[in-house]
Amino acid sequence: MDSPRIFVPPPLIVAGTLVAGLWLDGLLYVWPTTPTLLLIVGAVLIAGGLTFIGLALRLFRKVGTRPEPWQPSSELAQSGVYRFTRNPMYLGMTIVYSGIALALKSPTAGLLLLPLVAVLDRLVIAREEAYLGRRFGASFDAYRKRVRRWM
Numbered sequence: 013m014d015s016p017r018i019f020v021p022p023p024l025i026v027a028g029t030l031v032a033g034l035w036l037d038g039l040l041y042v043w044p045t046t047p048t049l050l051l052i053v054g055a056v057l058i059a060g061g062l063t064f065i066g067l068a069l070r071l072f073r074k075v076g077t078r079p080e081p082w083q084p085s086s087e088l089a090q091s092g093v094y095r096f097t098r099n100p101m102y103l104g105m106t107i108v109y110s111g112i113a114l115a116l117k118s119p120t121a122g123l124l125l126l127p128l129v130a131v132l133d134r135l136v137i138a139r140e141e142a143y144l145g146r147r148f149g150a151s152f153d154a155y156r157k158r159v160r161r162w163m
Contacts, residue, residue, distance in 0.1 A: 013145065013161055014084055014143070014146070014147065015081075015083060015084050016081050016082065016139045016140040016142070016143035016144075017082070017143075018081040019082070019132060020081045021075040021080075021081075021082070021084075022101075022102065022105065023083060023105060023131060024137050025128070025131065025132065025136070026105045026109055026128065026132075029109070029121075029124050029125075029128045029155060030109050030112060030113065030121055030124075031051075031124075032124065033113065033118050033120040033121025033122070033123070033124045034116060034118050035112075035122065035123055035162055036119075036120040037118045037119065037120045038109055039116050039117075039118055044116060044117050046115055046116065046117055050113050050114055050117065051079060052112040053111075053114060053115075054111040054112065054113075054115025055115065056110050056111070057108070057109065057110050057111030057114065058107075058111035058112065058115070059102040059111075060104075060107055060110060060111075061103075061105065061106070061107030061108035061109075061111060062104065063104070063109075064100045064101070064103055064104030064107065065100070065101050065105065065108075065158050066106035067092055067093040067100065068089075068092075068094070068101045068104065069098040069101070069123055070092075071089050071091065071092040071093065072089060074108065078087065079101065081136065081140050084147075085143075085144065085147055085148075088144065088148045088151055088155065090136065090155050090159075094159065095159065096158050096159065096160075096163065097159065097160060097161070097162060097163050098141070098155070098156065098161050098162075099158065099161060099162060101134050102136070102162075103163065105163055106125065106128070106129060106132070109121070109125060109128070109136065110122075110125060113125065133162075134160070137161065141156065141161075144148060145160075148154060149153050150157070150160075
């Protein structure tokens with residue numbers, strides 16, 4: 013079975029990094045009092061990120077391909093939210109992560125976002141894109157030239 017060979021589910025990588033940041037800040041068991049503005053901004057980020065993820069999942073269902081990056085792709089999603097970013101689910105996950113880190117006032121989780129994005133970009137997305145290039149050839153190459161990886 014040809015696949016991108018992603019061995020750890022990306023949501024697990026994101027959640028693990030977030031939990032590590034919250035743990036290092038001592039926030040897993042104590043919820044800090046957060047100013048209302050930070051809660052509102054955090055909630056907006058979380059809602060926006062979940063919207064990106066939901067739109068991407070709905071489009072995958074519509075075109076008949078699986079969202080799990082360790083499974084083979086049957087179609088190349090290029091419409092909807094995929095017209096603006098090649099990776100709306102990863103973008104959505106990082107936006108949700110940012111909202112949670114902000115709402116919980118976790119500077120360590122915030123700082124861990126940079127290496128998290130690097131890991132997703134180099135170890136997950138790069139493998140997925142190499143696979144999609146093999147799988148869809150010129151169609152993916154044209155899409156890759158037309159649409160940015162993140163935004």
